[in-house]
Amino acid sequence: MVTSIRRAWQRLAKAGPKHKPHLELSEKYAHFQRLLSANNQVLALMTDMEEKLSGDYLFDFHYIRSTVDRMRAETTALVEALNGMSGNRYQALSRASAQILGEVEDILKRRREIPVAPLVIRFEDLNAEMAEIAGGKAANLGEVKNRVGLPVPPGFAISSYAYKCFLDYNQLSERLTALLNRWSMADLDTLSQVSQELKVMVHAARVPPDLEEAMCQGYARLAAETGGRPLLALRSSAVGEDLTFTFAGQYATYLNVTPEEMASRYKDIAASLFTPRALFYYKNKGFREEEMAMGVAVMPMIQAKASGVLFTRHSDPRRQDAALINAVWGLGKYAVTGKVSPDQYVVSYEEHGRVLEEVIAEKNVMLVSLPEGGVEERPVPPELVKAPCLGAPEITELLRWAEILERHYGRPQDVEWALDEDGRLWLLQSRPLKVSVKKAVEQKPRVFKDYPVLLDKGTVACRGVGAGPVVIVKSEQDLKNFPPGAVLVARHTSPKYVTVMDRAAAVITDAGSPTGHMALLAREFKVPAILCTENATRVLRPGQVVTVDANFNNVYEGVVQELLDTEKETGNDLADTPVFQTLKAVVKKVVPLNLLNPQDESFAAENCRTLHDVVRFAHEHSMREMFKLSENDLEGDLDLVDLETDLPLKVRLLDLGGGLKRGFRRKVKPQQILSLPFKAFYQGLTSMRWPQAKPAGVKSLASVFVSTEEDVAQGASRWQDQSYVVLSQNYMNFSIRLGYHLSTVEAYLSDQINDNYITFHFKGGGSTPERRERRTRLIAEIISHIDINCRVKGDFIEARVAKYPLKDMARRLTLLGKLTVYTKQLDMVLFSEGIVDWYIKDFLREHVGTGN
């Protein structure tokens, strides 16, 4: 590489100043900028998707669709930009990215097919996995009845397949499609009209004879089981009802239905799929009508003395140890709709059913079943108006249910129950308890006064709480020995930390970006993470036990049990919904990172399995492309100008845009340079001692160290002392020749932390190989001290630092400028390892302020 750059420089040197800007190089830079921007966009989109998966946000299919669309556009732009920079050398990446995007698209296109099933299925034969067949409500009743063992009335489900048969029998599908297609989103006024037409169509349709027959058989069985001629409750049990809470309470439920009305009510429930609101939702989210399917749960009517709702967890965070029960007289509909204020009981788990809070409301009316069918509102008998609906035995029993259900489902449940005339409790419905939207917003920042706060600033990358002993990670060895349950503390973020994400209790870094690679990984593994704390590695001591509250950016000394406890109970209530599952499947194709180490052979376009891999690969290679200015880049007419400087340094500049103030001709003064990285670096160069003029009259003798043919071949020759800088407002690629060594400092500095990086290459020297290697060690140690990762091969150094804020990057560039001057021919003096150590300390003491 060195040889090719040298040849390029020789061309450059010959080219001289002309008036046309170099098209190819500025184009390359423009591609680079597009790539950086796309890189940030994709990372931000990934971050957002993972946040949605945390369970604290509501989202819908439309969100996934539009996010994927934007992600495709940005990824494609990014890959194109990399190819634009490199003369299309990354075809393999284009293929990999197209492949992954195709797979993501397949996930989105996955359509719900209505499975073939019996038309009618007894609750005894149902369980939670059969939501596609029986709809969510009925499937869950089967689950509770058969697997949880709580009292659910006997009953049966009319399957989603029955719904399909109903449509087919009446050839409704095509007509539905036609009607829906006629209606456009732009025409909201006609929405209710279309909804009305659809309902009429469904009502006019006939229930197929075999379905009617199956319903009758189902009823006959029920009648046999319960004895007599029970009236029925028909509850909608839509497939995908839990897609979104938009639908909650949207579908029809009929109480106290006679067996003769069953078929007609069935149609009513089917028609309730086409309420204006449901239609709008489906159309808006790009669903197809065949994906809407309705099941129905049929149960004998419970002659309820009282009914109500049980939340197995109180929604108030201060009452997290309690269940909430509400109750009304008569049928439960009034408890749900808010027609009357229900009694409320807050019941403690820890204190085994003690009622912590009891509100007995004035319940003036109630809903009751009529013997001939139908329901009616009645006044509550005066002696019951202010009487509690529930006594201690019922409350205890409901709390027992709550415990069993939470244990079974692993998350809080929203239960409907009824108390019959004989004093028996029945469970009529159980579904996941709705989450409050964005619960984080409700919480107030908290500080636990009993524990010393060690850190209180930073950026949260993954919310949560974790506690454990601090392990400061500096090397890969530290990662290998990383103990389970420890808190990872590091100077900066690194995707390599993925290897311990399954073990880490939390992650804290001094620097880094919440939309960076590691932040994405932390969220994937749900490891609480706080970045950008600035001084975590200095404040926290190895082995010190800390509690990391990555909800409010606090790190406490010791274990704050209260924090860990509250966090445990924050389950994810959305996890089972199809929309959540779809996002999860998409995120799986997008976020995991397989390309960890750019130095590995496996860091190849062919090995990109996710979009994250693609952008990481592209970003890494874009920096490499910018770094290596090929001969082609420097061919032709270049608009080069000389830098007018007092330093004994000949510098020629090429501006790619915004790097120089206007109004210069063939020379620019340092103060005319606007390039941020150049200014920082130049400040370092000028603040050091440079070789003064040699004392007059001193005789110099050539020594054996120079100018053998062999040295020239090794790149140790003394090139014409000409350095070159390619720069723009945010960018600099500075090839410096000082005496016998060539170093290249490349940097991108901006307010966008993710874009920032510095690359530093160093090679050569005129001294003995031993002394050159000592200088290499000196440089490597000094730059490690300022947190630049480097690799050393012989006397060649390759170093990179990225993702620090602008001012930190500028500080490092200034130090690199100083180091460049400091190490000029320093190899000459490095005759022992001891003197290397002294010079390292000397530089750190004088310039970094950390030596001692």
Place this chain on the structure above:
Amino acid sequence: MPNATKVKDLMIPLEDYPHIPYWFTLRQAMAIVREASIKYEGFMPRSVLVFDEKYQLMGMLTLRDIIKGLEPQFLKETALIKVDPSLTILTKDLFGPGLKQASQKPVSEVMSPIKVMVNADDPIAKALFLMIKENVGMMPVMQEKKVAGMIRLSDLFKVVSDAVLGDE
């Protein structure tokens, strides 16, 4: 019996010496000298060689040069020794703040320039002659017109004394 020893037999190779570029400070040179005493146990090179950017030898820096370079006042006020024979006044000055400032000057200002050199194949007699004549303790040894090493009076002295004392 004529001694057949050549200069190159006693020469200390260039790479065994500490080197320093001419614009480096006295302070940096002192660090090197101190380190050298650790590296060469019992064989301490008391000089640092000064080179220019092209790695050409410009001069030598002896302990004497360094102390002189630190500019203690007594070098300027030689009359002082008559009134203050133990120079107590100057002890404070020598280790005072002026010392640190003086240590920042470049070595090229205080080094001893090269006055004379000798060829590697020359007999040691010639080397002795030149050293005495030019009053230097060491000088560069040339091989094919390039400096290859240094020859020191102390090493030549050993050969001479071995001859005189008959231990050869």
